[in-house]
Amino acid sequence: MDSNFNPKPWAKAESIILLLILSATAVLGQQSPPHDIDTTIRSTGMSEIFTVLYQGTIHSSMDVSIQLGVYSVLFIIVSALFLILTLLMFVKKAPVLLCFITSMLFVVNVYLALMLSVI
Numbered sequence: 001m002d003s004n005f006n007p008k009p010w011a012k013a014e015s016i017i018l019l020l021i022l023s024a025t026a027v028l029g030q031q032s033p034p035h036d037i038d039t040t041i042r043s044t045g046m047s048e049i050f051t052v053l054y055q056g057t058i059h060s061s062m063d064v065s066i067q068l069g070v071y072s073v074l075f076i077i078v079s080a081l082f083l084i085l086t087l088l089m090f091v092k093k094a095p096v097l098l099c100f101i102t103s104m105l106f107v108v109n110v111y112l113a114l115m116l117s118v119i
Contacts, residue, residue, distance in 0.1 A: 005093075009095075009096040010096055012096070013096045013097075013099070013100050016100070017100070017103075031044075041058075046058060049115070050115065053112070053115045053116060054115070054118060056119070064118060064119075065118075065119055066114075066117045066118060066119070067117060067119045068117055069116065069117060071116045072113045072114075072116040072117035073113075075109045075110075075112045075113035075116065076109075076110075076113045078109050079106050079109035079110045079113060082102050082103075082105045082106035082109060083106045085102050086099055086102040086103045086106060089102060
């Protein structure tokens, strides 16, 4: 065990991550669950992020599936690199802010890979 290790910055980073997760949960908890997709689309419309990322036509009877394309594979590769970089930073005891930023970039890239693979 390293006697020079200070856990306070890591506890702060963990608290920020938990706050972001709880905030997202609170926002999503206020929205109606999409039990009936057609009714949800008519009442609230499509998500702005989804409409920006999805270039196909949207209709209520469409089946959603996932197919890997060039961009989604690139985002998966970049997200894997960010995950490896985060783990290496943790092992090398890099500043907490850098680990936090690379972990957030990992999450964003995984999300974009998932959204771009929807057909």
